Amino acid sequence: SVGCRFKRVQCTPDLLPTDVTGASIFNQKTSEFEFRPGPIFAQIVLADEINRTTPRTQAALLEAMAEGRVTVDGTTHTLAPPFLVIATQNPIDHEGTFPLPEAQLDRFLVRFSIGYPTMEEELKMLEMLQFGHPLDQLKPVVTADQIVACQKAVRAVHVDEKVRAYLTEIVHFTRDHEDLSLGGSPRASIALFRTSQAMAAIQGRDFVQPDDVKRVAESVLTHRMILRPESRLRKVTAADVVSEVLATVPVPILSGKE
Incomplete structure (x- = not known):
């Protein structure tokens, strides 16, 4: 749990952009217009079932996710750091869903598929929920300022020139892959760079290794790719493509601390 302002947006087909921004x-008392901020002005925003709302409303998140600010009625408002959007979505083959535009998918740093818990995990869940919800007992363990400090520390993690070339080659390889109609964008390269730095920091290192890049590549890249129709018919997945790319691109050999 973190000590940040949190807002949850339940996405529905009738949700309007102004409901977000x-x-x-x-x-009438002052005869003036007053701006009433929406949930996007929190520091951590959960967009629940984001693909149940229309593309127009989904697009209301774009500026905030890309630039950390929101423009309403011609006035730009800067969002307080740290700012993070977390979204859940239903399977795209479910009725009443709107696929997210490529531009918005590209703004999400990573994507995870949680899946179902194991039987043991589900039994443990029932045990924990018997007398109350565990979330009700959570206390913040880190402040907003500490998170910002951690973000700055991650940016200071060293990335050797060979590793930078390696992760860039991975992204470029996806752009020419025969199974993809759309590969990774320059934003994908930035995301792979930043998440590799974060992974190194989590491992207690102040430098990035090629294994850090490999570890985060699937989570960073798969949601940014668009498969060709014929590839889908052959049951090829974006994860398969990432695995093939990682197996194809030569891994650099680093010496010393690099």
């Missing part, structure tokens, strides 16, 4: 409301 906020809107200017006319105050």
Whole structure:
């Protein structure tokens, strides 16, 4: 648990962009318009079932996710750091879902598929929920300022020139892959760079190794790729493509601390 402002947005087909960003409301007492901020002005925003809302409303998140600010009625508002959007989505073959545009998918740093818990995990879950919800007992273990400090520390993690070339080659390889109609964008390279730094920091190192890049590549790249129709018919997945790319691109050999 973190000591940040949190808001949850339940995405539905009738959700409007102003329900996310906020809107200017006319105050009859002062005869002036007053801006009432929406949930996007929290520091951690959960967009639950994001693909149940329309592309127009989904697009309301784009500026905030890319630049950390929101423009409403011609006025730009800067969001307080740290700012993070977490989204869940239903399987795209479910009725009443709207696939996310490529531009928005590209703005999510990573994607994870949680799946179902094991039987042992589910039994443990029932035990924990018997007398109350565990989340009700959570206390913040880190402040917003500490998170910002950690983000700055991650940016200071050293990335050798060979590793930078390695991760860039991985992304470039996806752009020419025969199974993809759309590969990784420059934003994918940045995301792979940053997450590799974070993985190294989590491992207690101040430098990135090629294994850090490999470890995060699937989570960073798969949601940014678009498979060709014929590849889908052959049951090829984006994860398969990433695995093939990682097996093809030569891994650099580093000396010393590099």
